[in-house]
Amino acid sequence: MSTVAASATAAFAPDRTADVSRSEPYETVGEIHSPSARITVRDVTVWYGEKIGIENVNIDIGSNEVLALVGPSGCGKSTFLRCLNRMNDIIDNCRMTGTIRLDGDDIFDPKLDVVLLRARVGMVFQKPNPFPKSIYDNVAYGPRIHGLAETRVDTDEIVQRSLERAGLWEEVKDRLEQPGTGLSGGQQQRLCIARAIAVSPEVILMDEPCSALDPIATARIEELIDELRQQYAIALVTHSMQQAARVSQRTAYFHLGHLVEVGETSQIFTNPRHTLTEDYITGRVG
Ligand SMILES: Nc1ncnc2c1ncn2[C@@H]1O[C@H](COP(=O)(O)OP(=O)(O)OP(=O)(O)O)[C@@H](O)[C@H]1O
Numbered sequence: 001m002s003t004v005a006a007s008a009t010a011a012f013a014p015d016r017t018a019d020v021s022r023s024e025p026y027e028t029v030g031e032i033h034s035p036s037a038r039i040t041v042r043d044v045t046v047w048y049g050e051k052i053g054i055e056n057v058n059i060d061i062g063s064n065e066v067l068a069l070v071g072p073s074g075c076g077k078s079t080f081l082r083c084l085n086r087m088n089d090i091i092d093n094c095r096m097t098g099t100i101r102l103d104g105d106d107i108f109d110p111k112l113d114v115v116l117l118r119a120r121v122g123m124v125f126q127k128p129n130p131f132p133k134s135i136y137d138n139v140a141y142g143p144r145i146h147g148l149a150e151t152r153v154d155t156d157e158i159v160q161r162s163l164e165r166a167g168l169w170e171e172v173k174d175r176l177e178q179p180g181t182g183l184s185g186g187q188q189q190r191l192c193i194a195r196a197i198a199v200s201p202e203v204i205l206m207d208e209p210c211s212a213l214d215p216i217a218t219a220r221i222e223e224l225i226d227e228l229r230q231q232y233a234i235a236l237v238t239h240s241m242q243q244a245a246r247v248s249q250r251t252a253y254f255h256l257g258h259l260v261e262v263g264e265t266s267q268i269f270t271n272p273r274h275t276l277t278e279d280y281i282t283g284r285v286g
């Protein structure tokens, strides 16, 4: 939620004049629609300069589900995820065509406050990135800037509830004033999740949130993701097929910027319809 992001916003908007006729719309195999769609992505193409990052992507992300995004390195998973809360705005040369709606609202509407959007669509990164502040202030920061907590008592409550839901409260309740950066990697990642949920988001984006963690910390985060699903829509990028199988209900397979196939996770892993998906999940590619 930096000021850099806010100031770059004006320059970034879907380029509706760009020539999208240069290639046929890509036909994704499987059901792209969700009956409980929170986010709808339609005909989204992203360029970095002249180079295409993702092309013609169509998909819904529904409430109470974890959508796993999988595919070989460079296939566009992070590019796709960053579209959803306009994190691509801050990348020079990056432009987009197509439409993305959150609960029906166009996220590129000039009237929309991008800082608020990023609270509604929170993000957790690969490497835990706590602010250089206390554990307490890491979680309290968002509610304060969004005016969700007026008094110290309100703030205390939000901080405690968020840390409890992130499964970290018992481990940190006696040292809330210590720096967030002093926690272990797994604890830092749970702190970042607490920070994301403190502002009551609707959607949480996670880009390989466990790849820097050991198996025990990973199991902890996976349990947490499964709990959070009860309340949020979650999009999770992962290189671990086991993780996708354990925590997601739907899986989207990307290949060279195309969304090749979407389906129920169990179907994608046991009975993929596209040969590219099959090659990837059986380990022939990637
Ligand atoms: N900031 C950038 N500038 C230029 N090109 C970029 C940028 N970020 C991504 N790309 C390009 O866009 C394509 C998709 O990249 P992206 O990072 O989305 O892939 P990914 O699936 O997340 O890969 P990984 O699994 O390695 O994280 C790649 O060809 C990549 O080189």
Ligand SMILES: [Mg+2]
Binding pocket: 077, 078, 079, 207
């Ligand atoms: Mg990536």
